[in-house]
Amino acid sequence: MKKKILIISGGISKERLISLETGLQVAKELRKHFYDVKISEPDNNLEKTIKIFKPDVIFNALHGQFGEDGYIQTILERFKIPYTHSGVIPSAIAMDKEISKKLFIKYKINTPKFFTYSFDKNNSKLVKVINKKLKFPVVVKPLNEGSSVNVFICNRKNIFKILNSLKNYKKVIVEEFIGGREIQVAILGNKKLGAIELKPKRKFYDYQAKYNTNAKTQHIIKINLPKKKLDEVLEIAHKAHKIIRCRGVTRSDFKYFKGKFFLLEINTQPGMTKLSLVPEIAAHHGMSFLQLIEWIIKDASTKR
Numbered sequence: 584m585k586k587k588i589l590i591i592s593g594g595i596s597k598e599r600l601i602s603l604e605t606g607l608q609v610a611k612e613l614r615k616h617f618y619d620v621k622i623s624e625p626d627n628n629l630e631k632t633i634k635i636f637k638p639d640v641i642f643n644a645l646h647g648q649f650g651e652d653g654y655i656q657t658i659l660e661r662f663k664i665p666y667t668h669s670g671v672i673p674s675a676i677a678m679d680k681e682i683s684k685k686l687f688i689k690y691k692i693n694t695p696k697f698f699t700y701s702f703d704k705n706n707s708k709l710v711k712v713i714n715k716k717l718k719f720p721v722v723v724k725p726l727n728e729g730s731s732v733n734v735f736i737c738n739r740k741n742i743f744k745i746l747n748s749l750k751n752y753k754k755v756i757v758e759e760f761i762g763g764r765e766i767q768v769a770i771l772g773n774k775k776l777g778a779i780e781l782k783p784k785r786k787f788y789d790y791q792a793k794y795n796t797n798a799k800t801q802h803i804i805k806i807n808l809p810k811k812k813l814d815e816v817l818e819i820a821h822k823a824h825k826i827i828r829c830r831g832v833t834r835s836d837f838k839y840f841k842g843k844f845f846l847l848e849i850n851t852q853p854g855m856t857k858l859s860l861v862p863e864i865a866a867h868h869g870m871s872f873l874q875l876i877e878w879i880i881k882d883a884s885t886k887r
């Protein structure tokens with residue numbers, strides 16, 4: 584008998600639509616191969632659904648807040664049913680760009696210089712501090728979003744207007760802008776699966792560049808990098824995966840500038856549609872979409 588899989592997707596984050604797509608595509612692939620699959624929202628009915636359906640494995644297809652940040656993982660822990668991807672603490676740490684960047688620094692992983700900007704503090708010296716510590720342009724981004732939601736490249740002229748539009752966040756990250764190339768690495772447990780380069784036609788790899796095919800971001804799976812450099816970035820992603828104690832699949836996002844890699848973040852719930860980056864990297868290394876999903880399911884655990 585094939586396993587019973589409960590896929591949780593949707594949710595309340597700004598990445599709800601992407602998550603629904605991930606959930607649908609994973610379900611479709613599994614059903615094609617005779618798995619008994621059910622899809623559920625992470626809502627008040629979840630507990631009832633789990634009790635009635637009695638899945639062998641819960642596949643977490645959520646992205647962003649409540650799905651990628653330890654909250655849903657805390658709920659899933661109660662059922663003692665293996666669930667996919669990272670556990671409570673790694674999810675919470677990876678989702679918080681301030682905490683994860685501090686860990687990268689502690690473990691000597693290069694990450695763009697940054698500080699946090701709190702909306703409830705006096706920030707009259709902001710421009711001065713940026714000029715001294717980072718220089719314009721800077722990147723302003725929330726601590727805990729994904730998919731480039733509310734990520735902005737700011738100059739001296741527009742920074743206050745942009746910050747003003749982000750007031751609903753308690754604090755945001757103000758980060759040194761790194762030019763150069765965009766490279767992302769997929770890790771599967773202990774395996775350094777591979778990397779992909781993205782060449783957005785837009786100003787940067789923003790939401791449109793990620794999901795709107797009309798934006799025509801180029802995906803380069805055969806990255807033009809010396810083997811030594813490619814090994815280096817795979818090693819950094821693997822190290823980040825390990826120090827945060829992630830489980831299953833992660834995708835680390837890098838900028839590569841003047842021979843140096845800068846780790847922007849590690850994603851514990853990377854997109855998993857057929858057109859997403861991790862499946863594309865997997866396919867290039869001979870792992871089909873089904874094999875990738877089955878690997879993730881097999882890796883699911885109650886022990887973390």
Ligand SMILES: Nc1ncnc2c1ncn2[C@@H]1O[C@H](COP(=O)(O)OP(=O)(O)O)[C@@H](O)[C@H]1O
Nearest residue numbers: 695722728729730731732759760761787788847
């Ligand atoms: N410091 C930076 N310098 C240059 N580009 C950046 C920087 N930070 C973010 N970006 C751009 O914004 C995108 C999204 O940023 P990232 O930190 O990965 O957040 P998210 O969680 O939204 O994906 C990156 O893929 C990159 O194109």
Ligand SMILES: [Mg+2]
Nearest residue numbers: 730731836848
């Ligand atoms: Mg990213």
